[in-house]
Amino acid sequence: MANLFSLTMQPIPFADWINKFVNWLTQFVGFFNGITDFIGAIVNSFQWVFDLLPVWLFIVLVLGITYWALHDSKHWGLMLFELIGLVLIYNQGYWRDMTQTLTLVLTSSLIIVVIGIPLGIWMAKSHTVKVIVKPILDFMQTMPAFVYLIPAVALFGIGMVPGVIASVIFSLPPVVRMTNLGIEQVPTDLIEAADSFGSTGWQKLIKVELPIAKNTLMSGVNQGMMLALSMVVIASMIGAVGLGSEVYFAVGRNNAGSGFTAGFAIVILAIILDRVTQAFNKNKKH
Amino acid sequence: MTKKVEVKHLTKIFGRHVGRAKEMINEGKSKDEILAKTNSVVGVHDANFDVNENEIFVIMGLSGSGKSTLIRMLNRLYEPTDGEILLDGESITKFDKKELRDFRRKKMSMVFQNFALFPNRTIIENTAYGLEIQGVDKETRHQKAHECLELVGLHGYDDRYPNELSGGQQQRVGLARGLANDPEILLMDEAFSALDPLNRKEMQDELLDLQSHLKKTIIFISHDLNESLRIGDRIMIMRDGEIVQIGSPEDILQHPKNDYVEKFIEGVDRTKILTASRVMIRPDVINIEKDGPRTALRLMKDNHNSSVYVVDSEHHFKGLIDAKDVIKQIEDDKRDLQSILRTDVPTTTPDTPIKSLLNDISKTSVPFAVLDDNDRLLGIIIRSSVLGAISGNEVQNNG
Numbered sequence: 113m114a115n116l117f118s119l120t121m122q123p124i125p126f127a128d129w130i131n132k133f134v135n136w137l138t139q140f141v142g143f144f145n146g147i148t149d150f151i152g153a154i155v156n157s158f159q160w161v162f163d164l165l166p167v168w169l170f171i172v173l174v175l176g177i178t179y180w181a182l183h184d185s186k187h188w189g190l191m192l193f194e195l196i197g198l199v200l201i202y203n204q205g206y207w208r209d210m211t212q213t214l215t216l217v218l219t220s221s222l223i224i225v226v227i228g229i230p231l232g233i234w235m236a237k238s239h240t241v242k243v244i245v246k247p248i249l250d251f252m253q254t255m256p257a258f259v260y261l262i263p264a265v266a267l268f269g270i271g272m273v274p275g276v277i278a279s280v281i282f283s284l285p286p287v288v289r290m291t292n293l294g295i296e297q298v299p300t301d302l303i304e305a306a307d308s309f310g311s312t313g314w315q316k317l318i319k320v321e322l323p324i325a326k327n328t329l330m331s332g333v334n335q336g337m338m339l340a341l342s343m344v345v346i347a348s349m350i351g352a353v354g355l356g357s358e359v360y361f362a363v364g365r366n367n368a369g370s371g372f373t374a375g376f377a378i379v380i381l382a383i384i385l386d387r388v389t390q391a392f393n394k395n396k397k398h
Numbered sequence: 399m400t401k402k403v404e405v406k407h408l409t410k411i412f413g414r415h416v417g418r419a420k421e422m423i424n425e426g427k428s429k430d431e432i433l434a435k436t437n438s439v440v441g442v443h444d445a446n447f448d449v450n451e452n453e454i455f456v457i458m459g460l461s462g463s464g465k466s467t468l469i470r471m472l473n474r475l476y477e478p479t480d481g482e483i484l485l486d487g488e489s490i491t492k493f494d495k496k497e498l499r500d501f502r503r504k505k506m507s508m509v510f511q512n513f514a515l516f517p518n519r520t521i522i523e524n525t526a527y528g529l530e531i532q533g534v535d536k537e538t539r540h541q542k543a544h545e546c547l548e549l550v551g552l553h554g555y556d557d558r559y560p561n562e563l564s565g566g567q568q569q570r571v572g573l574a575r576g577l578a579n580d581p582e583i584l585l586m587d588e589a590f591s592a593l594d595p596l597n598r599k600e601m602q603d604e605l606l607d608l609q610s611h612l613k614k615t616i617i618f619i620s621h622d623l624n625e626s627l628r629i630g631d632r633i634m635i636m637r638d639g640e641i642v643q644i645g646s647p648e649d650i651l652q653h654p655k656n657d658y659v660e661k662f663i664e665g666v667d668r669t670k671i672l673t674a675s676r677v678m679i680r681p682d683v684i685n686i687e688k689d690g691p692r693t694a695l696r697l698m699k700d701n702h703n704s705s706v707y708v709v710d711s712e713h714h715f716k717g718l719i720d721a722k723d724v725i726k727q728i729e730d731d732k733r734d735l736q737s738i739l740r741t742d743v744p745t746t747t748p749d750t751p752i753k754s755l756l757n758d759i760s761k762t763s764v765p766f767a768v769l770d771d772n773d774r775l776l777g778i779i780i781r782s783s784v785l786g787a788i789s790g791n792e793v794q795n796n797g
Contacts, residue, residue, distance in 0.1 A: 301514035304475050309528040309579070310503035323518040
């Protein structure tokens with residue numbers, strides 16, 4: 113009883129420990145600078161391409177990709193929506209903000225695919241990895257996203273890169289989980305069939321498991337991408353430019369009009385990204 | 399007959415405390431006891447059997463009898479806990495990863511109960527899978543796969559996907575895929591169980607037909623006794639992870655080893671399984687080259703028969719003579735038997751199922767003569783011995 117009493121009197125210094133840990137991390141400045149430069153290069157490449165493309169060509173490309181992705185089932189409605197939506201964004205003067213947001217989302221998506229899919233596969237293959245990774249994923253998903261901004265700034269400074277890092281941490285779990293689920297859901301007899309013909313582990317993965325898990329895996333990527341997009345306003349607080357920062361400024365100026373306009377632009381972008389990735393997923397379903 | 403596969407003391411225990419479970423088995427503890435104490439399941443215990451080259455060896459048992467576990471140890475989809483498997487005298491159980499892969503690619507392939515076709519691959523790609531992973535070039539492997547599809551009677555589906563095919567067609571693909579890498583041994587795990595009865599029978603016929611010219615060693619798992627009796631050269635009956643009896647279909651029908659097997663074979667249509675050689679009796683015969691009418695008549699009197707079968711010195715079947723003809727011949731004081739020889743006697747081969755003879759047996763008054771390939775008389779079939787065999791009583795060779 114006395115112990116419990118003293119516990120309430122003297123808080124355990126969790127906050128201190130975490131600060132010390134983050135400070136300790138900052139000594140590996142070379143490592144974090146390396147990551148910053150690397151992600152910065154990806155961001156800059158995307159932005160460079162988007163700045164280079166004339167608006168009309170960009171719209172034509174988006175329509176073209178949609179047309180190709182939809183393949184056998186043509187949804188002219190979606191393409192019409194894309195045309196009107198993108199023209200509207202241009203009309204409202206949010207074009208460059210939209211491309212910046214798109215850059216943030218695409219960079220984050222690229223990273224979560226590159227990290228998430230192999231990690232998900234590894235979890236499916238190794239029980240130990242699964243036991244270790246699962247609680248970490250739970251933690252990543254339930255921790256309020258704002259919290260990630262603090263160490264992100266400490267380690268990566270401000271700007272697009274810490275925005276990408278925070279988005280990646282927030283949107284990685286569904287990709288890992290869905291990949292893991294997809295691989296584990298491959299029917300046992302198909303695995304046995306692959307094994308019984310003498311497949312190597314890689315052959316089994318590439319010729320059987322991944323193609324069969326593809327749909328589940330792609331919906332994980334789709335979810336991850338949507339979560340990354342939901343992070344853009346939060347990321348704007350640490351200097352990630354784009355539609356998110358327009359919304360953030362509008363909040364500061366108490367300007368409902370421009371807040372909603374920028375918000376609509378995000379919605380339009382979200383719908384386009386969602387429908388196009390889903391179209392890739394449904395494409396050639398057997 | 400050469401032994402293709404030899405299985406020695408094969409045991410599989412599932413669970414975490416395999417070592418303890420193994421000790422308990424050796425102490426003769428029951429499976430329930432082992433499950434309760436060590437939380438381990440004994441899948442197969444001390445299985446010993448051989449599979450001969452080019453035979454269809456059926457492993458039969460109800461679900462939970464360990465037959466699926468057993469077949470999966472043969473290609474090491476399940477690692478045996480104990481024991482050894484030899485293929486042509488070489489130990490499969492000692493193979494390292496690479497040797498095991500080569501063995502699976504070249505020597506043994508498997509056909510699955512629910513077909514296990516890859517849904518993302520076309521029929522031809524499914525069939526060619528085994529060759530594809532061996533690095534065979536596309537043209538060669540598709541050529542080979544196409545031949546195998548033709549062989550199992552599937553024409554024009556090469557570029558379709560599995561879900562566009564019926565169950566029977568899908569299992570033909572499964573079979574073609576198993577044959578494409580030209581294995582020596584084919585493992586078939588309840589391969590026809592998921593098919594409707596009509597399709598199942600058709601596939602069984604197809605398999606027997608294929609086997610008659612492919613001559614593979616086939617290990618076939620089944621829970622269906624009629625199927626086992628129909629296609630098996632030999633049958634192994636399993637129960638609770640242990641082998642109950644191994645034998646030819648006839649052995650099992652005629653000499654069930656215990657009550658369990660006996661209960662199993664109740665209600666089986668024996669006429670489909672029992673062959674002429676099993677129900678025939680050995681008749682007394684006369685030799686046309688040296689015996690005369692008087693010998694014939696005496697033989698008939700001794701046996702209380704009105705006729706006798708006639709052979710030559712090499713035991714070739716010649717025909718049958720009736721008592722009244724013999725008596726007439728004696729009255730006429732003739733020694734010649736040739737002129738009174740009746741040759742209109744129905745004949746059959748030893749491996750004909752009696753089912754196909756039943757109708758004729760009921761119609762003709764004379765017993766069937768059972769002849770071998772060289773027309774030598776092996777025995778005759780009389781009605782009473784057929785009835786005896788159908789009712790499950792052993793035929794007495796009292797002829």
